[in-house]
Amino acid sequence: KRQYQRRVREYNQVEFGRCPRVYCEGQPILPTGQSDLPRNSTLKLHCPRCEELYVPKLTRHTQIDGAYFGTTFPHLFFQTYPEMIPAPPKYSYTPRIYGFKIHKSSRQVLKSNCIK
Helix, strand or coil: CHHHHHHHHHHHCCCCCECCCHHHCCCECEEECCCCCCCCCECEEECCCCCCEECCCCHHHHCCEHHHCCCCHHHHHHHHCHHHCCCCCCCCCCCEECCEECCCHHHHHHHHHHHC
8 A cells, every 4th residue: 555655646746757659648547567577678667548558768677677567557547546646638630631530441551551
């Protein structure tokens, strides 16, 4: 319990930084690992708003083994403190060319032309 109270304080003080995604509006991020096994990967940062992982900017964070926090930490954190779950992003990026939305199928066409 005391360990989680420390993490709440770190989260509130934005110790691990903010999500770099524009539409997350500076959402505080939490540490996580991509593996529960030691020496498989370094620490990554999880944004609870967009649900993405990011590489830390600070070198002190890049030297921490991701297994220290494991793959469970951010999810268990919000299970323990559901009142801290952020609202989903209000907006999402829509790619456009000259103001027109790009149809999703156009990427498939471009990819198939590149393979030939």
